[in-house]
Amino acid sequence: MDSSTSNDFVSGDNSATTTNGHTLGNGHSTPKSNSQSDHSTMIEPYDLICVGFGPASLSIAIAHHDRRLDSSSRILYLEKQSSFAWHAGMLLPGSRMQISFIKDLASLRDPRSHFTFLNYLHQNNRLIHFTNLGTFLPLREEYNDYLTWCASHFVDSVRYGETVHAVNPVRLNGQGPVTMFEVQSTDANGVTQTRTARHVVLAVGGRPNIPTVFPTNDKRIIHSSAYASVVASVLGDREAPYKVAVVGAGQSAAEIYADLHSRYPNCHTRLIIRRQALKPSDDSPFVNEIFNPEKVDELYSLPSDDRTAAIRRDKDTNYGVVRIELLERLYEDLYSQRLRDPNEKNWVHNIVPLTDVASVQPNASNSKLRVCMKNIRSGMESKEDFDAIIVATGYIRDIYQTILASTRDLLKKDATGCECWSVGRDYKLQYDIDKVADNAGIWLQGCCEVTHGLSDTLLSILAVRGGEMVDSIFG
Structure with a gap:
């Protein structure tokens, strides 16, 4: 990629x-x-x-x-x-x-x-x-x-x-x-x-793309572009048992999800993705030639519909994908938890697939953010409270x-x-x-x-x- x-x-x-x-x-x-x-x-x-x-x-x-x-x-x-x-x-x-x-x-x-x-x-x-x-x-x-x-x-x-x-x-x-x-x-x-x-x-x-379901005036909701700069001001205690959600399925989301594990060793994390699984980026040599400078001439000269189709075909090189080395490390972390406890509900860190964020609002005491999550296939909803939400959903x-x-x-x-x-x-x-x-x-x-x-x-x-x-x- x-x-x-x-x-x-x-x-x-x-x-x-x-x-x-x-x-x-x-x-x-x-x-x-x-x-x-x-x-x-x-x-x-x-x-x-x-x-x-x-x-x-x-x-x-x-x-x-x-x-x-x-x-x-x-x-x-x-x-x-x-x-x-x-x-x-x-x-x-x-x-x-x-x-x-x-x-x-x-x-x-x-x-x-x-x-x-x-x-x-x-x-x-x-x-x-x-x-x-x-x-x-x-x-x-x-x-x-x-x-x-x-x-x-x-x-x-x-x-x-x-x-x-x-x-x-x-x-x-x-x-x-x-x-x-x-x-x-x-x-x-x-x-x-x-x-x-x-x-x-x-x-x-x-400009950061933050879906409308997320309140725009709550400092506990952080776009990935500001993560390293502001997360310490929101989660100030390195040893605290925070609970943090990361939303997104791309490289930035995966990197932040992994970084939280070391930055806050006692935190609980959830990576919420709409897909069945995280996907690897395609950075193989032949595919990577789409980034050669001369390809701009080739693409620009195409009819509009053909350009759109070509870009859509190649999106797995850049959007919503993760480098294989990081994928393997994340999977190994999950496997280690499975080894110790087969019940995923007890895991400190987990990936939540096939899930949409339906709503986000402060809980009754405003001490946390209550996230309503909806399974894309079953339609079933569940709610969890988080100390912060990192939104890694790209840019406009x-x-x-x-x-x-x-x-x-x-x-x-x-x-x-x-x-x-x-x-x-x-x-x-x-x-x-x-x-x-x-x-x-x-x-x-x-x-x-x-x-x-x-x-x-x-x-x-x-x-x-x-x-x-x-x-x-x-x-």
Whole structure:
């Protein structure tokens, strides 16, 4: 499975060294500081503003650096987090990547880049030690450190702590086609910032998908994306005999279920899944070729119905599946309990299959959450009380529609006359050619799976895609 979560050569360039010791090539712009006013950009717009500074935007920054493009290019990255962090809520002890380190942010595009994972190891004096591990799958903790190391090279081009609310079209003298876009954000001090750019990339990730059956205002209900960051504030006593439910059948759910056993040695856990059993991911070599960069061209060129069918066929590579090594460990844990007591009702840890969560509400004293569970086959219901519920039910990737709401009337219309959020092969939103100038545009990242395939939200092709984005925007 080529999932990001579950997701060496020294450069020969003539990079300049910044005061913090990191290299920053001449091809990358360096706005001065986070406190610098950007009012001048109303006169001279940025060439590119990237909304979000996770791996997708970072791959663009690296590709732009490696292309050694015109140093006068003015690029800015806006990130709502206070510092660079990648899936901080799922950085669990001992968790490994589900993707080869070769699919880092540079190697598949240029293995001579300064930003390869192997060069990161070399720079940190761990190359030979990593080699001795004999693995292509680094710890997730180490990969996060690699990404943070990459991001540190571009610190002068990033405004952390800024949340973008809207991207609005701008017309020259208020007339004619749109020639640039206004990006509105709020910084960490609550001050509204307004900047303009000819090109905007939206790479804002997904919002947690929490089914409506779960109350949204109860801190005891935790989405998997925040698990490692907040669970200690909800379950504060490591030795307490908590009872915790995990909902979901994918890699994240299984990892959290396993992590709870060691994080809280006296807790009782239930993994609630709709299927008969947890399923293994298919990461065999031939199947894994669907994540090759050239497969995006192949899939994008298919008719819409054929694309949908192809993506559905391959979902077992990424959605609702677990790596076989973890499955075997979980099964062994259950077997050990069976050895000691054949009555499953007495087990401290268990997997509850073929089960839907029908309702969740506080119990009479509000000390716990009462979960009503319904067996999918029999329809029988049962109730259990839990101290916390971890919801590992994925993400919804539609934030861009809210941010771009004011540009909707610029979109090309489909056959029924409705505006649709369609993108070209280069990920550029397809606005009406009479309404938006050729040298302006908006690109989407991480929300184009329906047209570009399962790799769209993963790390697999970021190195190549970053180069494609730079070529599309800067030519």
